[in-house]
Amino acid sequence: MSKIIASAAIRGAHAIARRVEQKYAGVLKKYGPAREIGFPNTAYYLPIIYAMLGIPVRTLGDCQLVFQKSRTLLPQLVAEHTHLPYLAPALDAGMATLFYEEIEQALRYLEEPDFYLPGEDVSDEAIWLGAANDIILRKRGVEFVDGTAPGFAAILGAAPDSEIAAKLAQELQTKNLYVFMAGENKGRQFSKQLVEAGVQIGWNTRLVSFGPDTSATVFALGFAVRAAMAFGAVKPGDFRRNLIYNKDRIFAFVLALGPVTDEWYANAAGAINFGFPVISDTDIPQILPTGICTYEHVVSSVPYDQMVSKAVEVRGLKVTMTEVPIPVAYGPAFEGERVRGDDIYLEAGGGRTAMVEYSVLKNMNEVEDGKIEVVGPDIGDIKAGSKLPLAIFVEFAGRQMQEDFLPILERQIHHLINYAQGLMHIGQRDISWLRVAKQSVDKGFSLKHIGSILHTMFHKDFGTIFDKVQITLHTNEPAVKAILQEARDAFKKRDLRIANMTDETENIFYSCTLCQSFAPSHVCVVTPERTGLCGAYNWLDCKASNEINPTGPNQPIEKGETLDDMLGSWAGVNAFVKQHSRGKVEEVSAYSIMRNPMTSCGCFECIAAVLDKCNGIMVVDRDHAGETPSGMKFTTLAGSVGGGAVTPGFIGHSKHYIGSKKFLKAEGGISRLVWMPKRLKDELSEKINEQGSRLGVENLADRIADETIGITQDEILPFLKEKKHPALELEAIV
């Protein structure tokens, strides 16, 4: 009975429109049309309105145009008999609803600036997170792009009790989905139910408490439309491409928990425009024929224990999970959990005790696959709140296995351990730090399970490059110290070997097209001296990935004839990029920002931009929210760089690339770098100075301006002159 749904959605949309227009009239009277409004730290204004209508809402006055458009979308109510077709009008009403609600939320940001928390975390007093800023969008966007998060569940309402809420949330988490929560059901909210059940919520655990009102669903959809603009190069106003992009690539759905009101229907109709189906726990009419969504549109009366699997099936999503034989839940959603204070049962490393993670390559007959041993006291032998030294020693064997892959496998230990519920892991190698929560110990977790995790997950992800793995966990001080010493020697040798690999010494580069799920024309070319722009994939990672999956997203590229070694231009690379960008990009230069700069998906850690007046280049990383001398914040810059577009004068890159000899070599290398955020400069100062000296400039880091010097070119130019910044002596960049 779609008629009931369409009628209700249209009624709901009218009610929302009346409410918001009324609210707006009051606010307008109070502040006047020139008053600025918007969501915090975003280049996408009110993102749904911007994406669909192309209207950048900057002020209260700008809302008028949106209202005008929305009113034309609001259809007549559905007649009882001989009604006119209602699907399209209901979908339009849904869209108008989202426009109205986005404005309503912007009004709240204006009227109650402290209602929503900034950033990713909830506090003990407040839990509503509101609109995700662009930093969160890009950071989390990477997970959507690489598949660590295949989609999101937008939850509207609340479960019958907090236990069911917690179960649903955990099931969604173990399927790696983000959970975006809004609205209420009989005064209860899903987010609050989770807090009651003792579940950690916030962006870090993928349980995002957007807001208490139904209209907070716009934050979920606002995230989705921005993903299309940031990663898919969809232009604002190109509503059709944006919505189809969402239907095809963002695997989201709505879980409606509780009696569905007219306003819920209106929001659901909005979501269906995106191809996001609605799964409901109550007995509402269903809409099963396909079309706007890939499969069914509305499925109802689904029992709670089947809800998540039903939703995943209806959305057409394949989630592959590996069963890890441990007594706690496991998956990327638990990576961001924190273990603090009284919750800590065991702590290791982090400066408190010695801790190291180290792997070695052995002969086949020296390793017994699946052997896990804890040498020294395990969790059962110690009291809550104890500290232990810890060495995680991993031995690999296999015909395909190479020494070069060890650092890659070792680096996985961090997130593999972190994926376990109630475990917190920071750092790697000899600077790692582990906490195990009491709650996990209560469920029976012991150190031996860390071995189980590593054994299972190494086999799952890297099974094609090794045959056997055994893990030993040492908790006796002398043994830990001995391994630490051996490991440090090995780390030094490995680092040296990687440092000696250059773009000239290697004939094979690697592609990374992992992001083509989101940015279909983008191709990363990863060379020994230029890591992937996300910072997550270096040349060795790609090499290993190619061994693991020879037809996967990392393919070897014969670099072929060198066309220009200053630009970093090779015939083989160009041919590859042309083919794999589906003809969109014909030539790339690995070392230039001006001539055929490489494209970006949207996951870049940093953006470099030309500063013409300073004859130099600035770099800003995605954690820096402030203005930059380019006249744009990171988020705005990102808009012009992402989505596979070639934009001379701008380039997306990794942090690591800044310290590379090949950093924008065509434009004069690091000597061109005139501005960067102070925090980033401090983090990289050693490498900057090292590369500076190589080019004959001492203390380069001190000559580079930052936000404390100025955020316009005019402000920083005197500083550069005073410090005799080398860029001022170089030939004109433009």
Next chain:
Amino acid sequence: MAEKIKPEAVKNACEATQFMVAAAREQGIETIFDRAAVMKPCPIGAEGICCKNCAMGPCRVTPPKGDEPAKTGLCGATAETIAARNFARMVAAGSAAHSDHARGVAEVFLSAAQGEIPGYGVKDEQKLLQLAMDFGLDADTMDIKEIAVEVGRRCVAQFGQQEGELVFTKRAPLKRQELWRKLNLMPRGVDREIVELMHRTHIGVDQDYKNLTAQAGRAAIADGWGGSMISTELQDILFGTPVPVTGKINLGVLKEDQVNIIVHGHDPLMSEMVVVACQDPEMITLAASKGAKGLNLAGMCCTASEILLRHGIPVAGNFLQQELAIVTGVVDAMVIDVQCEMQALHRVSQCFHTRLITTSPKAKIHGCKHIEFNEHDPINTAKQIVMEAIEAYPNRKGKGVIPDIRQDMVVGFSHETITYLLGGAFRASYRPLNDNIIGGRIRGIAGVVGCNNARVGHDEGNLRLIKELIKNDVIVLTTGCSAMACGKEGLLVPEAAARYCGAGLAEVCETVGIPPVLHMGSCVDNSRILMAATAVVKEGGLGDDISDLPAAGAAPEWMSEKAISIGHYFVASGVYTVFGVTFPTSGSKIFQEYLFNELENEWGGKWDFALDPDEMARKMIDHIDKKRKALGIDKARERVLFDMAMRRDLEAV
């Protein structure tokens, strides 16, 4: 042909018709239904084997009996040549009718664009820009008026174009265009193809039935993808592209206490202005002064559809009800333009006070009042007509007999509107239709169009066929008198889905909120069906030509030459097309075999005939199933679950 219609078996499906035929008989007024009972069709002419193309004939080449050699005409023309020539001339006449109508529209459009016609202007700018694109105009550098003038000029030029290809043929699927070029079916200009066809059917010219069929195809394409499409598009720009509206149909829309005016025919140019004139306060006051409670405008035939779809004006009925409307005694004026107006109207109107007014210089009726439609001053012509009706109102003889039969309907499904209805303003596309065809909820698409024919029960063939189709989950697109039959029967309301359809189609109709039978307009608007079929092809997943689609066409109650032209352009566009009542080539086995079978190998579409509507439905459904099988969608579709690698392999949209 073995099957023949027995006159005594004719039973009208339309209740209002039954009622009024009885009323007419009671008053001693003869109507088409009485004439049909006493005058049989000429058996030789009906089979297409009477040749009167020269004064040595008419030659009647009846099929040989026993071992007799096949007969030929005096000139030696074989039965297949004669049947093909007669058939081709029907196509020429039909194509000419649509296209001459279209030329009139194009000329008025051009005058309106030049600002010469008060009251006419551009109502659908979007469509004008689409046409500008079709004609390759640089719309960015021109204002709307300039675009309209240039589009008007180019449309007018399409008729007399001598070389090249008609512009709208480029809207067809690419594969179809290539086929037309390869088979020499691509029309050069509208008039040229019709003139050439008339030349080739003259004595002693083209005497190869296959070659004649091809030129008839070219003239038919010049209708469907030429004249008719020009007409539809320009009428939409001038008067608005139809969107869903509610309306009422059947003789019960006539009102006892109001001035009833019926506009009847095919051309919206004048009727649009009658709509305006009927709302004029001056006219309403005038009517009141004569004791009438208002002005009640209703339409008949395709003129009715034009103003129904754009303004919700009620429809009095379809072709076979034209005399009956006058017999009600409450029609104060019937205004006619062109096509399908029976001369008998004059005689029937003489029995009443009804003023029968012809308006087109192309269509006068001897003895009948003529008020010529002045296309440069349409509103005053319209007012003059309305005043005639008002003046006639006091002359009514008694209360009249109005059958208390009328039915609600939802109409106005232009192919653009269907796109919108399937996804809303932001996701408009044919995807849901294609998806549900692929998924099997909808088995296929049928275009059921055409006339009424007094040789069979009024509306019966249309209704039985269409009910059978929708019962079998075939969605029906309809136009013309066929659409009106559906309207009267209650098939054009959304509630019909649950009542008449198979579960799959009912579910889709319920989702979208549409009736299972979509009224797309008048008979020139069959061009909309071509565009809808093309849109389905272009949406993807159902082959790359119209002939790949699980679709079929039918005209179960056809009678006019326009229907043959329509049928032939459907076939030439790749559609399996079945006609009812009679088939005008049945006297030549060879030619009929060519149309009914061999043609499919060349054109992808073919003709067929079925007297019985259920048989017709079966043939269409079999064809649809055959196409489903060829597409590999005859089995249940598997649910595909996507992982990241599959998402990476997706092409950018």
